[in-house]
Amino acid sequence: MRHWWEDAVFYQIYPRSFMDSDGDGIGDLRGIESRLDHIVSLGADALWISPVFPSPMKDFGYDVSDYRGIDPMFGNLEDFASLIAAAKRRGIRVALDLVANHSSDEHPWFVEARSSRSNPRHPWYLWVEDTGRPPNNWKAIFELGSAWHRNEATGERYLGTFTRHQPEFDWRNPEVRRAFYDIMRYWYGLGVDGFRLDVATAYIKDERLRSNPFSPRLVPDLLQRHLYDRNRPEVHEIFRDMRKAADAAGERVLIGETHGQDHELAASCHGGANDELHMAFNFDFLNQPWSAEAFRVSAERWYAALPEGAWPNFTLSNHDQNRHAWRYRGRTEEETEARAKLAAAMLLTLKGTPFLYYGEEIGMTCVRIPRRRLRDPLGIRTWPFWRNGRDQERTPMQWDASPGAGFSSGEPWLPLNPDWRSRNVAAQEGEPASLLSWYRALGRLRKAEEPLSRGSIEFLDLRRGVLAYDRRIAGGSGAGAAAGAAADAAAADVAAADVAAADAAPAATVRVLLNFSSRSIEAPTNAGGRVLLGTHRSEGETIQAGPVILGPCEALLYSLSR
Ligand code: GLC
Numbered sequence: 001m002r003h004w005w006e007d008a009v010f011y012q013i014y015p016r017s018f019m020d021s022d023g024d025g026i027g028d029l030r031g032i033e034s035r036l037d038h039i040v041s042l043g044a045d046a047l048w049i050s051p052v053f054p055s056p057m058k059d060f061g062y063d064v065s066d067y068r069g070i071d072p073m074f075g076n077l078e079d080f081a082s083l084i085a086a087a088k089r090r091g092i093r094v095a096l097d098l099v100a101n102h103s104s105d106e107h108p109w110f111v112e113a114r115s116s117r118s119n120p121r122h123p124w125y126l127w128v129e130d131t132g133r134p135p136n137n138w139k140a141i142f143e144l145g146s147a148w149h150r151n152e153a154t155g156e157r158y159l160g161t162f163t164r165h166q167p168e169f170d171w172r173n174p175e176v177r178r179a180f181y182d183i184m185r186y187w188y189g190l191g192v193d194g195f196r197l198d199v200a201t202a203y204i205k206d207e208r209l210r211s212n213p214f215s216p217r218l219v220p221d222l223l224q225r226h227l228y229d230r231n232r233p234e235v236h237e238i239f240r241d242m243r244k245a246a247d248a249a250g251e252r253v254l255i256g257e258t259h260g261q262d263h264e265l266a267a268s269c270h271g272g273a274n275d276e277l278h279m280a281f282n283f284d285f286l287n288q289p290w291s292a293e294a295f296r297v298s299a300e301r302w303y304a305a306l307p308e309g310a311w312p313n314f315t316l317s318n319h320d321q322n323r324h325a326w327r328y329r330g331r332t333e334e335e336t337e338a339r340a341k342l343a344a345a346m347l348l349t350l351k352g353t354p355f356l357y358y359g360e361e362i363g364m365t366c367v368r369i370p371r372r373r374l375r376d377p378l379g380i381r382t383w384p385f386w387r388n389g390r391d392q393e394r395t396p397m398q399w400d401a402s403p404g405a406g407f408s409s410g411e412p413w414l415p416l417n418p419d420w421r422s423r424n425v426a427a428q429e430g431e432p433a434s435l436l437s438w439y440r441a442l443g444r445l446r447k448a449e450e451p452l453s454r455g456s457i458e459f460l461d462l463r464r465g466v467l468a469y470d471r472r473i474a475g476g477s478g479a480g481a482a483a484g485a486a487a488d489a490a491a492a493d494v495a496a497a498d499v500a501a502a503d504a505a506p507a508a509t510v511r512v513l514l515n516f517s518s519r520s521i522e523a524p525t526n527a528g529g530r531v532l533l534g535t536h537r538s539e540g541e542t543i544q545a546g547p548v549i550l551g552p553c554e555a556l557l558y559s560l561s562r
Pocket of ligand 1: 059063099198199257319320477523
């Protein structure tokens with residue numbers, strides 16, 4: 001059985017930065033609602049909204065002080081209901097970001113817990129005796145100090161591996177589990193279609209609190225292999241429980257942030273019997289250089305690591321990583337733009353659910369933010385190493401060339417990227433050659449051509465520098481294949497009568513050729529067809545079997561003739 005998330009294109013919204021409806025400089029739910037048609041225009045049909053729960057905002061919502069509400073800066077539960085209804089009317093699903101590894105230190109549970117050792121909430125969090133020294137080498141990664149923070153009232157230390165304001169739950173405690181399973185059901189009841197699970201593989205820590213061994217990697221590991229403060233095997237039991245509840249609530253999706261430098265570990269979070277998370281985030285593309293070969297190796301490795309029946313996913317950017325248009329910038333603006341188009345074509349045509357990050361569709365980049373305007377605790381702590389902070393990938397969405405970029409009538413909470421006057425949705429909207437138009441065309445094509453969402457994938461060895469693959473639906477089975485075959489056959493100028501006759505047999509194949517190099521490359525292909533979409537060629541053009549000369553950074557998608 002197909003599930004909706006397997007066909008979906010997700011779009012991540014960082015709510016503070018997407019659209020501000022009330023002029024306070026911070027995005028909100030009404031703002032998101034007012035821009036849903038933009039999301040539809042991309043062919044995206046599912047949202048992941050970063051946390052909107054009440055929060056003291058020490059980590060901008062990733063420190064929750066009430067798991068059942070909406071922070072007033074984003075709106076209220078009525079606004080939320082209105083957003084869900086408006087999204088549903090447009091066929092858009094909504095996944096929330098559940099931060100269940102830790103709460104805010106201002107959450108009433110923690111306020112109670114820290115008040116005395118005998119408080120019933122005390123065992124909901126993780127404590128050690130304060131002997132004057134932390135019990136191990138675990139780090140608070142946004143503070144670069146120990147993860148064990150003093151609590152004078154009880155003479156103990158509590159665990160916070162992000163900031164001291166994010167005390168961590170003891171997920172071995174059945175009461176904590178029950179509380180979160182109830183919270184999940186509560187949001188399902190309000191029409192939420194699933195959750196992105198924040199740092200899901202951190203829920204369980206080593207019972208003996210052993211120190212992490214050394215790792216040569218500074219970022220993001222802080223020179224430690226996270227063997228003991230994350231990635232404990234007992235976490236799978238929790239995933240199985242959550243999965244059962246999600247399935248019982250009917251077609252809800254669980255997407256785990258599985259903290260992955262390790263793709264095998266991430267893949268294992270789907271469960272051996274595909275009975276855990278529906279998708280574990282595949283972050284491997286975030287670490288790849290600009291290279292056709294590197295992306296291919298990464299994708300193939302991910303497919304191979306997934307257990308039977310598990311569904312892949314890909315992403316190039318998110319709120320914790322430098323935007324990919326910036327990471328893959330070329331020597332000229334044109335080259336940067338061309339690479340962004342190529343990256344989008346790859347993301348939206350590989351086999352697996354793509355996750356887009358707001359603003360990538362207009363090629364938003366990263367820019368250094370002056371020290372006094374930094375907001376991210378990590379950026380403030382690691383200043384002047386600006387690439388470690390995360391503010392630069394969270395700057396407000398650039399809707400138009402007006403003073404607040406169409407994002408806000410007030411002073412935006414983070415400075416706009418100074419390129420907003422030229423790089424914005426309004427400017428790119430009417431431009432057939434713009435990146436935005438390219439994303440929209442890819443989104444339309446993905447919906448129209450079934451092989452692109454459901455087909456198998458086969459990589460082709462053409463030439464160094466060219467990423468090439470076929471997406472293929474096997475023929476002769478059901479309406480989908482027949483419709484695909486019909487479209488394909490029509491494109492190949494086959495007479496209508498043949499199309500009807502073809503119902504029993506033909507397959508539909510979309511071939512994707514992506515030239516990652518900045519020079520022309522002759523690629524030998526064994527099959528011709530008709531162009532569906534291309535950066536250098538028009539729809540409907542014929543491609544002959546034999547050598548195809550791909551221009552610099554050319555993306556070419558064509559349907560194979562049979
Ligand atoms: C995840 C989030 C990140 C947050 C951290 C702590 O990694 O993506 O933004 O700061 O968890 O909740």
